Amino acid sequence: MPEEKFDCIIVGAGPAGSTAGFLLANAGLEVLIIERGTFAGSKNMTGGRLYSHSLEKIISDFASVAPVERKVVKETITMLTNDSAVSIDFQSQQLNQAQKESYTVLRADFDQWLAGKAEDAGAILAPGVRVDDLLFKDGKVTGVIAGEDEMEADVVILADGVNSLLAQKAGLKVELKPNQVAVGVKEVIELPAQVIEDRFGLNKGEGAARIFVGNCTKGKIGGGFLYTNKNSLSLGLVFTLADLAESQLTVPQMLEEFKSHPVIKPLIKDGKLVEYSAHLVPEAGLNMLPKLYSDGVMVVGDAAGLVINAGYTVRGMDLAIASGEAASKAIITAKEQDDYSAASLARYQDLLDRSFVMQDLKQYQKFPEFMENPRIFNEYPQLVVNIFKDMFIVDGSPGKPLRKKVLNHAKQVGLVNLLKDAWKGVKAL
Amino acid sequence: MKPISIEEKLGVNKFNVDEGNPHIIIKKETGNLEVIKKCVIACPAGLYSIKEDGNISFDFAGCLECGTCRVICAGTGILDWNYPQGTFGVEFRYG
Known part of the structure; x- marks a missing residue:
């Protein structure tokens, strides 16, 4: 009783x-x-x-x-192919302002x-x-x-x-459905604070947040993440469960491959694994309320x-x-x-x-559906990397005008697809 | 960092295994290989495998309690899934 x-x-x-x-x-x-x-x-x-x-x-x-671990002052989005990467970096003093700041934890x-x-x-x-x-x-x-x-x-x-x-x-x-949740896996990798600050270009106590799309999930719906803590990095991957079924590699194998990617490898060099964890993430927002x-x-x-x-x-x-x-x-x-x-x-x-909770959930209501598009995780990172390769790799072969380079690569994905997806993306956000 | 096997990774974690009292039980061994294959791919701890003779191998020690296999198998009656008893299972020291 x-x-x-x-x-x-x-x-x-x-x-x-x-x-x-x-x-x-x-x-x-x-x-x-x-x-x-x-x-x-x-x-x-x-x-x-x-x-x-x-x-x-x-x-x-x-x-x-x-x-809290570190205040995030640097945001980076990286598109990955098997051997290349294109990143967009955002740094702003506004990331530092009260109520606007975020912390790694x-x-x-x-x-x-x-x-x-x-x-x-x-x-x-x-x-x-x-x-x-x-x-x-x-x-x-x-x-x-x-x-x-x-x-x-x-x-x-x-x-x-x-x-x-x-x-x-x-x-x-x-009950949750496999297209409503993602599985996240994470390694906590210990490194001295000074090494973290040097590697990521941070002042003392500042942190960086990075997300990755493309090869890290082998084209599956999901992405990679890296957050800097005080004396460690949180590095991991997230996969929508529904899209994992046909994967050639297991989730633990893909995490190991991610760690050996030429972009990631130097960031975790000499680090020591101190924990490996996993969790589900509800990702369907309002659609699974x-x-x-x-x-x-x-x-x-x-x-x-x-x-x-x-x-x-x-x-x-x-x-x-x-x-x-x-x-x-x-x-x-x-x-x-x-x-x-x-x-x-x-x-x-x-x-x-x-409150912002429902207002933001409504705002992003269509986004989960938009993300269920394999081109975002395969063709587009490749497209962006190809354009940058043409721009920056100089090997003595005759050059072409940039617009032609871009157009050629875009045609491989299909211009209609590109426009359609861009429009869907704009609408979803 | 050198490549680390999943067994070594789990070895770094702190577990308090409820010996003899598994929180996940495979109830239906046969006829469900296609579903179990999805668990083999998705289980973050690599606890599911299919042996050469087609039998399923599963070990609940090392479970990270994410619920991935639970969601994959939902509605099939394959798994009896619960959280471990209080204090048992994985204990994240970082999280």
Whole structure:
């Protein structure tokens, strides 16, 4: 039998769960956060980078106290073929401004810190406990079941990540489909801070973020990423599951090949592998949005599929934090009115609809479909590399006018395809 | 960096394996090679393989708990997939 009833039980101590826990505990609610790992963050991984704006609103100047790695001041997009690369670099002082800045993070440290803030505010954190099921009474969620234990609450927040088995049990979500998720794999490669700063042309404490498209996934839908941490690099690949089936190489093999690519190899030289991790990324955005709430229950963060992949930026944690905030606001009102029905918790959806979360998800709604185009991962990187080869490789053979060079290469892809894809891309963004 | 085998990579990680209590069980061994082949390609930890005699080889120790095989096999009844019990499984020290 339940011993104690909480105002709110949160399943999962990632950014969404801990943000909600922090705000609810701050408002004086009795909150229990249950985490299946031995500590918050021990089951979590990110590419990764945190866009600071949403947490900044909640904990002002958090980066001065939180375990963030480096502030990103340099963004690079690289198109890869098997032996060549063309990169676009973006550096701006604006990347440095408050609310606009982003930080590389490692989740074991970062999530522990955020969960600690929730604990400091009065939330109870129960790590090492797997929630197996939900308690229902008259169709309402009334708590959670973990092994032999039952724990009751007025409302349960499901912040249990992309696989969220519980959101399915709550009837909020249907099973993920292979075209809605990507698998991400990552190596954390240790290097001295000075070496990282020298290799990437950074001042002390500054960071770089790089994304790669093309040969790194062997033309499969997905891409590569590299983020600089304080004393390590986060290097990895992401593949849409649906497109992997016919791959000649396995995911681990493709990661090894990526590491030996002539562009990557010197960047990780003399580095030491300290961890290898993997995770699913919900990538279908609005097209996979579950029902966000029901009587006595809400779903937040990755569990709700709140991720935006716009190709050049991938965002999840800032949405997770904002969703945790919206959920907590709805619950604080629900508590005041002593009404945890679906009608009352609908405030969560209203708040999300009015925030950047839903507005951005709508903005990029068509993008996942646009990315399901093999030309983006094969022909176009090759096309760009071929044009640059013609421009920069001088070997004594007679030169041609640049426009002819460009046109010849473009014709190989097909001008109609090129125009069609360009138009689709513009529309999708 | 020298090439690293998947076994060596997993060896760098911290695991607390729930010996004798697998969190992923292959329920239907036969007739599902096409689906399992997708897991062989996609499993980040390389835990699935198909032996020469056509049997499936799978080891839950070393699982990174991503759920890739779960999504690939969803609706087929091939896998019984759950998270490991609390405190068990992979423990990311960096993440």
